[in-house]
Amino acid sequence: MHTLTLAELLPIAPEFFLIVVALLMLLIGVFKKTSKTKVVNYVLLFSLVIAISLISIFPSHQITSFHNFFLINAYTQFCKILVITAVILVVLMSFRNFENDHPTQFEIPILILFSTIGMMLIISSNDLISLFMGIELQSLALYILIAIPRDNILATEAGLKYFILSALATSLILFGSSLLYGLIGTTEFHNFALAFKEIPLNNPMLIVGLTMILSGLIFKLSLVPFHMWTPDVYEGSSTIITSLVASAPKIAIFSLLMRFFIQIMHAHYFLWETAFIIVAFLSTFLGALTAIFQKNIKRFLAYSTISHMGYALIGILSRNQDGIESMLSYFIVYMVTVIGVFACLLNLRNQGRNVDTIEELVNLSREYPLIAATLAVLMFSLAGIPPFGGFFVKMNVFMVAIKAGYILLPIGGVIASVIAAFYYLRIIKVMYFNKTEENPSLMNLERYKAFGTTMVMNITALIVVFYGLYPQMLMLALRDAAKALF
Amino acid sequence: MESLPLLTLIIILPSLGAFAILLIKNDPQSVAQNARGVALLTSIATFLLSLVLLNYFKISCSDFQFLEKYSWVPKFSLNYYVGIDGISLPFILLTTFLVPITILASWNVILEKVKEYMIAFLVLETLIIGSFCALDLVLFYIFFEAVLIPMYLIIGIWGGKDRVHAAFKFFLFTLAGSVFMLIAILVIYGEVGTTDIVEVSRHTFVIPKQYWLWAAFFISFAIKVPMWPVHTWLPNAHVEAPTAGSVILAAILLKMGGYGFLRFSLPLFPEASQFFAPYIFSLSIIAVVYASLVALAQEDMKKLVAYSSIAHMGFVTFGIFTFTEYGIKGALFQMISHGIISAGMFLCVGILYNHTHSREIIRYSGVRSKMPYFAFIFMIYILASIGLPGTSGFVGELLVLLASFEKKGWMTFMIGLGIILSAAYALWFYKRVMLGRVMNKNLEKLKDITLVEKLYLFPIGVVIIFLGIYPKPLFTVSKTAIEKIISPFYPTLKTEGQL
Numbered sequence: 013m014h015t016l017t018l019a020e021l022l023p024i025a026p027e028f029f030l031i032v033v034a035l036l037m038l039l040i041g042v043f044k045k046t047s048k049t050k051v052v053n054y055v056l057l058f059s060l061v062i063a064i065s066l067i068s069i070f071p072s073h074q075i076t077s078f079h080n081f082f083l084i085n086a087y088t089q090f091c092k093i094l095v096i097t098a099v100i101l102v103v104l105m106s107f108r109n110f111e112n113d114h115p116t117q118f119e120i121p122i123l124i125l126f127s128t129i130g131m132m133l134i135i136s137s138n139d140l141i142s143l144f145m146g147i148e149l150q151s152l153a154l155y156i157l158i159a160i161p162r163d164n165i166l167a168t169e170a171g172l173k174y175f176i177l178s179a180l181a182t183s184l185i186l187f188g189s190s191l192l193y194g195l196i197g198t199t200e201f202h203n204f205a206l207a208f209k210e211i212p213l214n215n216p217m218l219i220v221g222l223t224m225i226l227s228g229l230i231f232k233l234s235l236v237p238f239h240m241w242t243p244d245v246y247e248g249s250s251t252i253i254t255s256l257v258a259s260a261p262k263i264a265i266f267s268l269l270m271r272f273f274i275q276i277m278h279a280h281y282f283l284w285e286t287a288f289i290i291v292a293f294l295s296t297f298l299g300a301l302t303a304i305f306q307k308n309i310k311r312f313l314a315y316s317t318i319s320h321m322g323y324a325l326i327g328i329l330s331r332n333q334d335g336i337e338s339m340l341s342y343f344i345v346y347m348v349t350v351i352g353v354f355a356c357l358l359n360l361r362n363q364g365r366n367v368d369t370i371e372e373l374v375n376l377s378r379e380y381p382l383i384a385a386t387l388a389v390l391m392f393s394l395a396g397i398p399p400f401g402g403f404f405v406k407m408n409v410f411m412v413a414i415k416a417g418y419i420l421l422p423i424g425g426v427i428a429s430v431i432a433a434f435y436y437l438r439i440i441k442v443m444y445f446n447k448t449e450e451n452p453s454l455m456n457l458e459r460y461k462a463f464g465t466t467m468v469m470n471i472t473a474l475i476v477v478f479y480g481l482y483p484q485m486l487m488l489a490l491r492d493a494a495k496a497l498f
Numbered sequence: 499m500e501s502l503p504l505l506t507l508i509i510i511l512p513s514l515g516a517f518a519i520l521l522i523k524n525d526p527q528s529v530a531q532n533a534r535g536v537a538l539l540t541s542i543a544t545f546l547l548s549l550v551l552l553n554y555f556k557i558s559c560s561d562f563q564f565l566e567k568y569s570w571v572p573k574f575s576l577n578y579y580v581g582i583d584g585i586s587l588p589f590i591l592l593t594t595f596l597v598p599i600t601i602l603a604s605w606n607v608i609l610e611k612v613k614e615y616m617i618a619f620l621v622l623e624t625l626i627i628g629s630f631c632a633l634d635l636v637l638f639y640i641f642f643e644a645v646l647i648p649m650y651l652i653i654g655i656w657g658g659k660d661r662v663h664a665a666f667k668f669f670l671f672t673l674a675g676s677v678f679m680l681i682a683i684l685v686i687y688g689e690v691g692t693t694d695i696v697e698v699s700r701h702t703f704v705i706p707k708q709y710w711l712w713a714a715f716f717i718s719f720a721i722k723v724p725m726w727p728v729h730t731w732l733p734n735a736h737v738e739a740p741t742a743g744s745v746i747l748a749a750i751l752l753k754m755g756g757y758g759f760l761r762f763s764l765p766l767f768p769e770a771s772q773f774f775a776p777y778i779f780s781l782s783i784i785a786v787v788y789a790s791l792v793a794l795a796q797e798d799m800k801k802l803v804a805y806s807s808i809a810h811m812g813f814v815t816f817g818i819f820t821f822t823e824y825g826i827k828g829a830l831f832q833m834i835s836h837g838i839i840s841a842g843m844f845l846c847v848g849i850l851y852n853h854t855h856s857r858e859i860i861r862y863s864g865v866r867s868k869m870p871y872f873a874f875i876f877m878i879y880i881l882a883s884i885g886l887p888g889t890s891g892f893v894g895e896l897l898v899l900l901a902s903f904e905k906k907g908w909m910t911f912m913i914g915l916g917i918i919l920s921a922a923y924a925l926w927f928y929k930r931v932m933l934g935r936v937m938n939k940n941l942e943k944l945k946d947i948t949l950v951e952k953l954y955l956f957p958i959g960v961v962i963i964f965l966g967i968y969p970k971p972l973f974t975v976s977k978t979a980i981e982k983i984i985s986p987f988y989p990t991l992k993t994e995g996q997l
Contacts, residue, residue, distance in 0.1 A: 374907040381614075392647060397673075398640040407636070407680065411574065414681070422684070427675035433673055437650070438664060445662050479803040480640070487573050 020077040023084040026066040026092070027132050033059040035124045041118035049118050053107055056121040060100050060128070067092055069437055074496065076138055080200050083138035087336075090484040090493035091135045091267035094344065098260040099128050101351045101468050104400045105358055108462035120160060120401040124256065127153035131264035140189040140225075143268065147185065147232070150261055151178050157256070158249040177241045181231035188224030191217050200358050201276050206427040208280055219283070226287060232265045235325065239318045243306075246314035251366050254310055255354035259347045260340025266324065270339060275497045281331050288328055291423055295322025296428040303435045307369050309357060312435065313350065316394060319432055320346050326425055327409040330416035336494040338408040341486060345479060351395050352472030356387045358470060361460040372457065376443045379457055384443045386473040393476045395436035396429050401479030504554070505564045505580045508547050508590070509628045512597070515540025516620035519613055530612035532603055541598040541623065547592040555587055555987075560978040562696070564818045573693045580631040585760055585830065585977035588972060589630045592749050594836045595961075597623045599954040600742035603845055606950075607852055608656060608740065615656060622648040626750055630757060635683045635693035638762075642718075642754060643676055647750065649743070651691060657738040660751075664731075664738035671731040675721035680780065686766075699765045712770035715763050716900035722755030725815055726785040729808045736804035737857070741848025744800065748807050748844060749837035756833050757815045760826070764818070768986040771819065778819040779909060784814035786916030794924040799847045799857045802927055803840065807881060809916055810836045817898040820905060821987040825978070826980050828897025831972055835882070835890035835965060842879040842958040848870070849951060850931070853932035854940050857925065864936035870946035871952065873932050878959045882966070884921045890965035899940060 021028065027054035037052050072086035103124065130150025137143040155178070159171025193199050195217045196207035211218060231238035246254045266484055273284055299319025324346065327339040360367045360376075360383065367373065377384035393402035406429070410422040479486075518540075519533045556563060562581035570578045582590065601619060608615050622645065629641035646669050653663035687693050690701045703711060721728045732752075736744045764771050786809050793805035810832065817829030849872065851857055851867070865874035882889035885896075895917060902910045936942060947955065964973065 251972060397647060398644045403640070403643075407684070408574075410681070411684050411687060414684045419681075419685070420682055423678075426681055430670060430674045430677055434666070434670060437669060440650075441662055441666070445652065445665070483571055487571065491573075 023070065023075045023077045024082055024136070026063045027129055027136075029066060030059060030063055030125060030129050030132075032124055033127070037118075037122045044118075049120065050107070052118045052121045053103060056125055057100065057103050059125070060096050060103070063098075064093055064096050067096075072492075078142075080202070081139050081142040082133075082136040083201075084136060086496035087267070087271065087493045088136050089261060090340070090489065091225065092132050092345070093132045094267075095135065095260045095263050096112040097129065098176075098263060098351065099124065099256070101355075101472075102252060102256045102259065104464040105255065105351075105355055105462075105468050107464045108460070109250070109252055109358060110193050117160060118390075120157065123153040123157050127157070127256075127399070128260065131260055134264045135267050137268065138201050139190065140201075144186055144189065147182055147228075147265075150264065151182065151232075154178075154253075154257060154261065157253045158245060160253070161250055164248070167250070168243045168248075168250040169324070171204070171320050173248075174241055174245045174478050180233070181228040181238065184224045184231075185228030188221040188226075188228065191221030191224070195221065201272065204276050205279065207230075208277075213280065213283065222283060223287070226284065229265055229269050230291060232260060232390065233269070234318055235291050235321050236298045236318065237291075239295070239298070242318060243311040246317075247308055251310070251354055251358055254313075255351055258313065258350050258354075262317075262321065263343050263347060266339070266343060270328060270336055271497060273328060274336060278331060279494070280382070280406065285329065288325055288433040289418075292322045292329075293324040293421060293424050295319060295325070295433075296425055297322075300428040300432040300435075303432065306435075307371070309368065309370055309373075312370065312439075313353065314438075317350070317431070319428060320394070323406060323409060323425060323429075326413050326418075326421055329418050329421070330412040332412075332416070333491070333494045333498055334412045334415070336497060337487070337490040338405070338412045340490050340493065341483075342405040342409050345393070345405045348472045349390050349402060349477050350467060352390045352476065353387065353394075355465050355469035355472060356383050356390070358462075358465045359383055359460055363456050370439060370442055373439065373443050374446045375457065378458060383459075383469070386469055388440045388443065389477055390471055391436040391439050395433040397400075397433070399480045404480050404483060423487040503566050504551055504568055505582065505631050506546070508544060509624055509631060511544050511629065512540055512546065512620040512623040512627075515626075516617040519617050519620070522613065530609075533613045533616045533940065535600070537601050537620055538598060540620060541594070541601055544597055544623065544627075545594040545676040548590055549666065549843070551582070552587065552591060552951040555582075555975065557584070558978065560982050562640035565633075568922070572685070574636075575694075576636055577634055577694065578637060579634040579694060580628075580637075581633050582631055583982075584976035585757070585983075588628045588830065589750075589753060590627055590833050592753070592834055593623060593626050593630070595957075596837070596841055598747050599841065599845070599958070600745050602950060602954045603645075603745065603848060604740065604742045607848070608742075610782045611655060615652070617748075618648040618652050621803055622652070622746065626746075626754070627762055628986075629754060633695050635695060635698065635762075637693075637726075638695075639676070639680055639683055640760075643673070643680075645751065645754070646672055649725060649747070650745075653735055653739045656740040656743070660734070661738040661740075664734040665727070667731045668735040671721055671728065675718040675728070678714040682711045685711060693763070695766070698951040703767065705769060708767050708770040712767040712774060713729060715758065715767070716774070718757040719758040719763065720781075720815075722758065722850040723752055723807060723811050723815060724755070725781050726788055726808070727813070729785070729789070732808060733801050733804045736807075736844075737798060737800045739845060741851070743845040744803075744848070745841045748803070748840040752807060752811055753833045753837055756811070756818065756829065757914065759815070760817045760830070764821070764983050765986075772821070772987065775821070778815055779905070782816035782819075783909060783912045783916075785809060785815070786913055789918035790916050790923060794919065794926070796923075797859055799850070799859055799931070800844070801926070802859070802923065803843045803847060805838050806920060806923065807836070809920060810883075813895055813898045813913065816909075817894075817901055818897075820900045820901040821984055822904055823980060823984055824897045824904075825901030826984060827973060827976070828894045828899075829902060830894075830976055830980070831890070831929055831965075831969060832894025832898060834972060835894050835962070838958055838961050838965075839879055839882045839891055842875075842955065843883060845955060845958070846876045846879060849947060853944050856940075859930050861938055862941065863934045863938065864932070865941065865944060866932040867936060870940060872955075875927065875947075875955045875959050876932065878962060880924050883924050883960045885917055887989065888963065888966045890962045890969070892966060893969045929992045 067089050074085040127150050130146050133146030155175045161167040234242040296319045299315045303315035324342045327335045360370050393400035396402045396406040562583050565581040568578045570576045616978050625641050625645045632638035650665050650669045724732050789805045789808035793802050796802040813832050814829045817825040882891040885891040
């Protein structure tokens with residue numbers, strides 16, 4: 013019988029710490045009478061910063077704990093820091109908005125924290141069961157967050173839709189896991205590689221089980237063909253929550269996807285290779301083609317997310333350290349860019365509500381040139397035009413894929429990126445080229461000044477602009493992280 | 499001179515000027531005035547620096563000079579690697595010479611968002627000079643592609659009525675071409691392990707692969723040049739861009755395509771270049787004849803000049819792919835001379851447009867009687883565009899014609915037809931606009947060119963005539979570089995003489 017020791021608890025100290033903080037925040041929220049959200053938000057922010065420092069002071073050699081349920085190494089630590097950074101950026105933006113829109117709902121920051129803990133569990137999971145736990149914790153918190161504007165029909169619809177579809181995806185993962193367990197008698201990742209050697213690889217249970225797990229993960233990443241929920245959820249939830257859904261969970265799930273398929277299934281790449289090629293190809297093209305017709309900015313960003321997930325996935329085909337580094341760098345720049353776009357949107361209000369349609373941005377370059385310039389830079393970066401960060405990471409992903417011998421997928425990718433350039437340029441067109449007189453009814457944009465959003469906007473823009481000048485520092489960090497998997 | 503990073507200084511100086519303009523804050527009127535002043539001073543300083551570059555340039559040296567190499571991303575052995583040879587130097591001088599002129603030309607014309615306009619032009623200058631200096635494929639691609647951003651904004655914000663369509667067409671056409679070049683660059687990196695062009699040029703690619711790589715580079719450069727049939731973005735972009743934008747487009751951006759052929763396609767893929775040369779000849783001949791015929795039919799002045807650009811660039815592509823000393827010399831000369839001539843033509847059209855706000859040829863007549871100075875300088879440009887001996891237009895076309903003789907007689911005939919047609923449309927254009935009596939009331943109040951306009955129109959005329967009478971400096975500068983480019987082709991050229 014194995015008893016839990018302090019040495020085993022220590023590696024997951026950051027998670028423990030955050031769970032304790034979450035419970036404390038609940039108490040604060042209940043007993044504090046006024047300005048609940050604000051206090052809870054501050055607590056959240058500081059606890060996240062402490063969590064990052066807890067993670068970074070911990071030695072980064074490989075440790076498993078809780079009966080091999082959780083795995084801690086340089087890679088998981090790096091991904092956790094990434095996720096928490098994304099959440100910190102989102103929380104920074106949320107202060108003024110939450111005070112205004114949800115003054116009494118102190119649960120929002122707490123749910124964000126629970127979701128973050130879920131993401132950290134996903135990143136660390138070393139077992140199909142702990143993976144399932146993490147996914148559930150992460151998603152359950154998100155369902156509520158999406159549906160929090162209760163009197164808004166779109167938000168309710170989005171919450172319900174996400175809940176039903178996501179529950180289906182989670183159950184697919186669960187079913188796939190049980191099939192695998194039935195076949196090989198273990199749920200631990202590290203035993204998979206061994207077990208696969210002993211069974212015939214065309215075993216239908218293995219194929220079906222893996223496909224189901226893969227489908228569930230692909231759903232969470234909003235990749236084609238399980239992308240349908242994305243636009244509705246993005247549109248329905250409040251902008252802060254959209255920026256959360258678009259950034260942190262994607263990194264968490266993707267880090268697991270990379271670890272599972274590149275590290276554990278490395279020798280069996282022929283089982284998943286074709287699936288990923290198809291998914292990546294479809295996602296890049298479908299995202300690019302459908303985004304053209306969107307009028308709503310958030311729907312537009314949803315389709316853009318779909319295609320960016322597809323681009324990031326191209327790197328997985330190389331199945332080596334370079335591939336992981338390229339995908340991680342893609343995710344970092346993507347996360348920064350998307351959060352920056354949301355920060356720009358949150359900086360603006362049109363007649364007291366958030367900016368929804370692309371048309372409302374007309375006149376932006378005249379009224380608020382700084383926001384317009386930032387948004388333009390971010391759009392060029394999303395389109396992958398040099399010298400902005402988006403170009404370098406996209407090139408990096410294509411580079412490793414080509415080096416691994418996949419030439420057609422990058423060619424498809426660049427064709428899709430030309431199509432995609434069209435709609436990113438359209439946003440710049442609306443901001444800069446359209447004359448005000450053409451649309452006088454949309455001239456009521458006002459600046460919604462808040463320290464957090466402005467700061468996030470400036471930071472993200474600086475990162476995107478200067479990423480190309482000195483990528484070396486990030487590369488070294490990525491190398492250390494990716495090395496842990498090999 | 500060894501210690502000073504002169505090239506980087508030239509590349510970065512316009513951007514520093516742009517940054518200074520960004521910081522200007524005051525009331526709108528003085529911001530505009532200061533922005534103009536800073537932009538002009540920066541671009542003149544850049545021009546002077548490039549003259550220093552010319553001064554220290556070693557003509558006899560066949561390698562790249564002013565080399566600067568800094569490790570950038572060691573993981574991909576990516577370097578910030580710049581340097582110039584006799585081919586890039588003329589283009590750098592052309593750029594630094596024309597940018598102050600374009601800024602002067604927009605002095606009293608661009609009245610809104612002056613600050614942003616000047617920033618866009620200076621950033622554009624940085625990127626253009628950078629792409630002429632880059633000796634690393636990825637670095638070149640970054641500069642080459644980033645040029646799209648300021649140009650897109652210049653066309654889209656300060657352009658004419660149909661500017662949005664033109665800006666999108668320009669951006670997407672060029673992007674669609676260059677992404678294939680990116681893939682080719684990555685394939686090269688995968689095979690050679692570096693993107694340093696000096697090292698890549700030592701590598702020989704196997705034949706079917708070399709064809710594909712060549713084609714990928716070709717698409718990108720052909721769209722930029724532009725060659726028939728991917729030229730359709732050019733008339734739109736030219737017509738809608740503000741005058742200074744058209745000048746930069748025609749004079750410099752198009753040359754990046756020709757420069758790309760010389761710098762990358764020929765040295766890196768010699769066999770593929772030879773294999774595809776006959777197709778290039780056909781496309782060039784079509785471009786020369788077809789674009790000239792289309793130019794004859796144009797009613798819009800800017801469109802006419804745009805189509806004449808396509809025709810003149812046809813000479814360039816033809817000359818490059820003859821792989822002879824005459825051909826490449828002629829192509830290089832033609833690029834520089836066309837850069838100057840087309841700049842002058844667009845500036846003239848811009849001046850007329852500023853007075854009357856119309857570009858339709860039919861609305862003009864007898865301008866000469868109102869603007870004698872203007873008529874004189876415009877005549878020089880027109881004659882140079884035709885290729886009259888004594889102007890710079892003549893030298894390049896003559897050399898390309900000579901080179902085409904070595905290929906096949908009927909090709910010379912077809913290209914020569916293009917020269918005759920160019921005389922037809924250019925002279926007819928001049929006749930309709932400048933000669934005759936003033937028929938339109940709007941033209942009564944035309945005034946002759948101002949001092950500022952003289953200041954930028956006359957230098958162009960002087961350069962045209964100087965290069966026409968004494969073309970030697972350009973040939974001396976580029977001699978060794980051209981010899982280096984054609985050296986791989988000489989052993990095989992004898993056997994393919996009947997190509």
